[in-house]
Amino acid sequence: xxxxxxxGKVKESFYRxxxxxxxxxxxxxxxxxxxxxxxxxxxxxxxxxxxxxxxIQKYIGARDYIVTLEIEGKQMSSETFSQKIESIYQxxxxxxxxxxxSDGIADQLKQKSHFALSFSKMTFPHQLFRVILLEQxxxxxxxxxxxxxxx
Numbered sequence: 001x002x003x004x005x006x007x008g009k010v011k012e013s014f015y016r017x018x019x020x021x022x023x024x025x026x027x028x029x030x031x032x033x034x035x036x037x038x039x040x041x042x043x044x045x046x047x048x049x050x051x052x053x054x055x056i057q058k059y060i061g062a063r064d065y066i067v068t069l070e071i072e073g074k075q076m077s078s079e080t081f082s083q084k085i086e087s088i089y090q091x092x093x094x095x096x097x098x099x100x101x102s103d104g105i106a107d108q109l110k111q112k113s114h115f116a117l118s119f120s121k122m123t124f125p126h127q128l129f130r131v132i133l134l135e136q137x138x139x140x141x142x143x144x145x146x147x148x149x150x151x
Contacts, residue, residue: 001031001094002137005059006054007101008039008126015127022134029141035059036129045103053106056098066090066113066132069099069133071123082140084115099129 019034026032037055040048060066065088066107076084088095097117098109110116119132142149 073118082143
């Protein structure tokens with residue numbers, strides 16, 4: 001099972017449509033759950049991260065393999081990402097991806113993370129990044145199953 005916990009709601013319909021398309025495509029391969037928690041919007045970034053952490057932690061299972069999406073995380077190719085997902089499933093039944101809010105992810109969550117992943121040193125809008133993450137997860141399954149989507 002793949003679980004994606006993200007801060008904030010997807011407002012634009014074109015992002016929602018893209019997310020729904022990848023949810024449909026991924027249903028062939030795995031159970032997928034997307035959990036949205038409200039973003040905190042004070043002028044105090046640390047307070048925002050802590051409030052969001054409290055909300056995120058409620059959805060993390062004791063046996064989840066936690067992947068935090070961080071600019072400082074490890075970058076990898078789609079093939080390596082696919083292998084990483086496959087290897088995680090050898091010992092864990094749930095992979096939980098965490099996409100933080102605009103102020104980032106609280107240090108306590110980063111410390112609980114089993115793996116910090118970065119897609120780029122660039123910053124992406126959170127709504128767009130959900131689509132990018134879903135697409136890469138879908139691509140990973142296509143690679144694992146030797147299907148023709150990848151190239």
